[in-house]
Amino acid sequence: MARRFWQLHLLDRDGGAVDLMEAQVTTVPIPALPSAKTSSTFRKLQAQLRGLVGKAIEDYAMIAEGDKVMVCLSGGKDSYTLLDILLSLQRSAPVHFELVAVNLDQKQPGFPEHVLPDYLRALGVPFHIIEQDTYSVVKRVIPEGKTMCGLCSRLRRGALYRWAAENGVTKVALGHHRDDIVETMFLNLFFGGRLKAMPPKLQSEDGRHIVIRPLAYVPEREIERYARARQFPIIPCTLCGSQENAQRRQIKQMLQAWEREYPGRTESIFSALRSVEPSHLADPNLFDFAALGAKHNG
Numbered sequence: 001m002a003r004r005f006w007q008l009h010l011l012d013r014d015g016g017a018v019d020l021m022e023a024q025v026t027t028v029p030i031p032a033l034p035s036a037k038t039s040s041t042f043r044k045l046q047a048q049l050r051g052l053v054g055k056a057i058e059d060y061a062m063i064a065e066g067d068k069v070m071v072c073l074s075g076g077k078d079s080y081t082l083l084d085i086l087l088s089l090q091r092s093a094p095v096h097f098e099l100v101a102v103n104l105d106q107k108q109p110g111f112p113e114h115v116l117p118d119y120l121r122a123l124g125v126p127f128h129i130i131e132q133d134t135y136s137v138v139k140r141v142i143p144e145g146k147t148m149c150g151l152c153s154r155l156r157r158g159a160l161y162r163w164a165a166e167n168g169v170t171k172v173a174l175g176h177h178r179d180d181i182v183e184t185m186f187l188n189l190f191f192g193g194r195l196k197a198m199p200p201k202l203q204s205e206d207g208r209h210i211v212i213r214p215l216a217y218v219p220e221r222e223i224e225r226y227a228r229a230r231q232f233p234i235i236p237c238t239l240c241g242s243q244e245n246a247q248r249r250q251i252k253q254m255l256q257a258w259e260r261e262y263p264g265r266t267e268s269i270f271s272a273l274r275s276v277e278p279s280h281l282a283d284p285n286l287f288d289f290a291a292l293g294a295k296h297n298g
Helices: 034-038 040-059 077-090 115-123 134-141 149-166 178-192 220-230 247-261 265-273
Strands: 009-011 017-019 068-072 098-105 127-131 171-173 201-203 210-212
Touching: 040 077, 040 220, 068 077, 068 149, 077 098, 077 220, 098 115, 098 149, 115 127, 127 149, 134 149, 149 171, 178 220, 178 247, 178 265, 247 265
Parallel strands: 068 098, 068 171, 098 127, 171 210
Antiparallel strands: 009 017, 201 210
């Protein structure tokens, strides 16, 4: 059943079947340039994103009948795109599921509080704004010039998980994309000494939440194109936007340089994350090296 999330067909003008990747996709009515809604380039881009998101949903069994999916909306291009594509898929999905958009207002100075509520009301999407001053906590605890992302992320995650537990949410959807996953692998490799990335689906440490990343197969450059076409009201993050020397930024620059010199390298690395051979690594917890040759020794 889940396969039909992405192997969808629409009817052309003559009543024949049209593959999703070539079809004119019916979009939800949200503020955007009129030309973006009607151009064939935009329709193909939206169909591409629908296909990639749908395939990730299928491959990792992300959404099931009756799920209440909380889309964590930050005001950035990734979470806007995630919400938009899930709304589009929801209209033709073979299973019924609810969507609710949730934003954490971290009380950053100058944060435009009206932007997300106005946008979501116009969209007609159920939403909730959590108000919690994590900004002051992060600024007080983290020394000037140090990376704030880790603590900020933990505080934000805690607030979102609490709301999810209190409101019957069965899946927590985050806007991380393919490039985020690859960057995380290199962060752990270079700075943590671990071969670990960011899974498309996981269970929270306390076991209470299932977290999904439906954009796991989507390249960041396609999200950037989509966000420009949709003219999403982007809200910049003033907590980390000025941290030019953050480790993640260094990794991103490295991957961008590789991609310019060797196009397709990021996709190749991501494919490797989906094709792991434990017997060709060196972790005895993943593969029983001790058992090799045991019969001969006995």
